[in-house]
Amino acid sequence: MILAILLWLGIGIPASIPYFRRRRFGAGLAVLPMSASLSLLAPWIVSAYTGLCTAGIWWGIESAIFSMLLGVVAELILQGQKSPAVIAKPAFPNRQSAWPVRVVIAGVFLLIVSAWNIGIGEGFTQTIPPFQWDGYATWLLVTRVIADSDFFPRHLFVPGSQWEYPILMPVTLAWFRRVGELGIHQSTLSLAFIAIAFPMATWAGLWRKIGPGWAAAAVSAPLMVPRLIFWHYGAYADGMIVMADVYAMMLAMVGIRDNDRGYLFAGSLGLAVAVATKNEGALWVVACAIGLGLYAMENKATFWQAVKKIACCVAPAIVVFLSWWGVCKMLGLANDVIANASVKNDPNLTVAGRLGMILYYFGQSFTYPAPGLGYQSFWQALLSSPIFMYLPALLLIPLLSAGNWLVRLRRTAVLISTPAIFCVGLILIYLITPKPLEWHLQTSLDRVIMVVFAAMFAMIFFARRPATQQATSADLHRREKPADRT
Amino acid sequence: MPQWAIALAEAGLLVAVGCAIAVQFEPTQKYLTDVSAQGQPRIASDDDLYAWMIPYDYDLIRKVRTEYPKGTSVLVDYKVDNTNNVTIATAGIMQRMYLTLFPDYYPKPGVDELIICAHKDVRPTDEMLSKGRLLSLVRRKVAEAGQ
Numbered sequence: 001m002i003l004a005i006l007l008w009l010g011i012g013i014p015a016s017i018p019y020f021r022r023r024r025f026g027a028g029l030a031v032l033p034m035s036a037s038l039s040l041l042a043p044w045i046v047s048a049y050t051g052l053c054t055a056g057i058w059w060g061i062e063s064a065i066f067s068m069l070l071g072v073v074a075e076l077i078l079q080g081q082k083s084p085a086v087i088a089k090p091a092f093p094n095r096q097s098a099w100p101v102r103v104v105i106a107g108v109f110l111l112i113v114s115a116w117n118i119g120i121g122e123g124f125t126q127t128i129p130p131f132q133w134d135g136y137a138t139w140l141l142v143t144r145v146i147a148d149s150d151f152f153p154r155h156l157f158v159p160g161s162q163w164e165y166p167i168l169m170p171v172t173l174a175w176f177r178r179v180g181e182l183g184i185h186q187s188t189l190s191l192a193f194i195a196i197a198f199p200m201a202t203w204a205g206l207w208r209k210i211g212p213g214w215a216a217a218a219v220s221a222p223l224m225v226p227r228l229i230f231w232h233y234g235a236y237a238d239g240m241i242v243m244a245d246v247y248a249m250m251l252a253m254v255g256i257r258d259n260d261r262g263y264l265f266a267g268s269l270g271l272a273v274a275v276a277t278k279n280e281g282a283l284w285v286v287a288c289a290i291g292l293g294l295y296a297m298e299n300k301a302t303f304w305q306a307v308k309k310i311a312c313c314v315a316p317a318i319v320v321f322l323s324w325w326g327v328c329k330m331l332g333l334a335n336d337v338i339a340n341a342s343v344k345n346d347p348n349l350t351v352a353g354r355l356g357m358i359l360y361y362f363g364q365s366f367t368y369p370a371p372g373l374g375y376q377s378f379w380q381a382l383l384s385s386p387i388f389m390y391l392p393a394l395l396l397i398p399l400l401s402a403g404n405w406l407v408r409l410r411r412t413a414v415l416i417s418t419p420a421i422f423c424v425g426l427i428l429i430y431l432i433t434p435k436p437l438e439w440h441l442q443t444s445l446d447r448v449i450m451v452v453f454a455a456m457f458a459m460i461f462f463a464r465r466p467a468t469q470q471a472t473s474a475d476l477h478r479r480e481k482p483a484d485r486t
Numbered sequence: 487m488p489q490w491a492i493a494l495a496e497a498g499l500l501v502a503v504g505c506a507i508a509v510q511f512e513p514t515q516k517y518l519t520d521v522s523a524q525g526q527p528r529i530a531s532d533d534d535l536y537a538w539m540i541p542y543d544y545d546l547i548r549k550v551r552t553e554y555p556k557g558t559s560v561l562v563d564y565k566v567d568n569t570n571n572v573t574i575a576t577a578g579i580m581q582r583m584y585l586t587l588f589p590d591y592y593p594k595p596g597v598d599e600l601i602i603c604a605h606k607d608v609r610p611t612d613e614m615l616s617k618g619r620l621l622s623l624v625r626r627k628v629a630e631a632g633q
Contacts, residue, residue, distance in 0.1 A: 109500045213496025383506040
């Protein structure tokens with residue numbers, strides 16, 4: 001198991017080397033798990049097109065080669081960075097003496113959460129939740145097929161078959177299974193390491209940028225969402241996609257705020273992970289692109305500068321999306337994006353009726369802690385409710401922002417624009433879904449909506465700029481000019 | 487703002503976040519324990535689950551595909567006993583397997599359904615899940631929803 005984890009992270013190292021060479025360890029670590037999983041996925045997509053072998057050590061070799069390619073891209077991007085010395089400067093220079101204390105507090109917190117995470121994973125996987133068998137067995141089925149295959153398993157499909165989602169999570173789990181020669185219990189337990197590696201790596205990238213304690217709280221936001229851990233250990237991909245969504249957005253926002261291409265690259269890898277994990281990731285990428293564009297313009301970028309940053313940020317996600325789409329087209333597979341709408345349901349529901357039903361379920365998702373779990377006290381219910389996540393965000397973001405109230409409200413709107421656009425997109429999707437609407441809402445909304453709460457909570461920590469950033473943000477774009485480089 | 491206050495505020499925030507994470511575990515585990523106590527199926531070992539998931543019962547799949555025309559709806563369902571406990575848990579995954587592999591068969595109210603039956607004495611965690619123990623297909627007419 002340890003070997004599988006080390007090799008998983010080791011595959012991502014080549015993509016981080018350009019960062020490490022520049023002594024930018026935090027940003028390099030942030031890239032690591034995302035590049036590792038993406039690199040593991042690449043051989044399977046190539047295998048689907050070409051039939052190339054992924055047996056035995058070949059999978060690892062091909063993944064390492066892809067990771068090196070990512071490293072070359074990172075190197076080119078970082079070479080173009082105009083002012084690394086300025087960007088590498090700590091965001092809180094006047095509070096250096098407090099760093100060790102705050103880092104220790106944040107580090108201890110993350111270690112406790114991680115240890116607990118493994119304990120919970122161990123407990124959950126000893127007895128498999130029966131009502132989750134549907135998704136659990138389906139994802140582990142795909143995991144096993146990949147783990148036991150030497151090629152992309154096209155022989156399993158007839159034209160028109162559904163391969164519902166992109167396959168990053170089962171590919172990652174299959175790596176643990178194949179390298180560690182593990183059973184189902186250990187494969188599922190490896191979900192715990194995904195839920196540790198992603199937050200820890202992101203924290204490493206963020207703690208000097210927004211403060212150690214705040215970064216620890218921000219990266220914990222996905223783990224706070226009601227039932228995220230629950231679904232995650234049910235082998236649903238929703239936990240992984242929420243982490244990828246939120247961490248990608250935070251890294252990209254730091255990249256935009258500090259005009260730092262290294263962080264933009266890290267964020268773009270996160271968005272690619274989101275798209276490769278589940279189709280909802282594509283909607284998030286669209287929402288995030290708009291939100292990041294607004295954030296860039298709020299940080300004094302011009303419209304075209306914002307467009308350029310967004311284009312860089314979503315490019316890997318688009319490549320992954322088109323690659324997967326191509327696989328589905330070539331093999332004649334249908335997925336949710338290329339919807340085979342042969343089953344039309346609820347013909348008697350009008351658009352208004354559908355909208356009413358959708359909003360009813362949205363209301364439930366925004367208020368209920370975790371239906372059916374029987375919380376014993378008010379505080380228990382509140383702490384495990386999404387209210388605990390989005391209400392503080394709506395209150396604290398304007399309070400922590402600087403400037404007059406108009407500016408504060410604008411900043412709040414910008415920061416919550418991504419989850420808001422995501423919600424609107426979801427409503428539109430539910431309006432046109434070919435599947436039975438009520439069934440669709442009952443079985444998917446509470447999982448899909450998790451990212452909204454996590455993202456809103458994480459935005460609290462971006463409301464207030466560090467002192468040095470407040471002083472320099474208006475000049476950030478001027479740094480790129482040669483005259484200012486000295 | 488003094489540095490100790492900042493550190494304290496951060497620590498307090500982390501405690502709040504930690505509490506929010508922590509309170510979710512206990513009720514979830516309690517729920518799982520309760521469900522477990524109701525006699526829901528448990529998985530004895532990895533081998534049991536693998537035997538259930540892969541290999542698929544290809545003989546049965548072939549029979550479905552050859553004996554029933556394309557477009558016939560399929561309800562993949564196990565009838566093990568009258569309690570329906572096991573049926574609910576296993577039908578979903580089998581249905582999704584079929585929909586994944588054979589999208590031209592789908593469940594739809596109001597038309598024929600094929601019910602894949604196992605012997606009532608077979609427990610879901612052992613023999614029934616292994617190849618060859620899915621015994622028969624039953625075809626039935628299902629009423630339209632709401633009728």
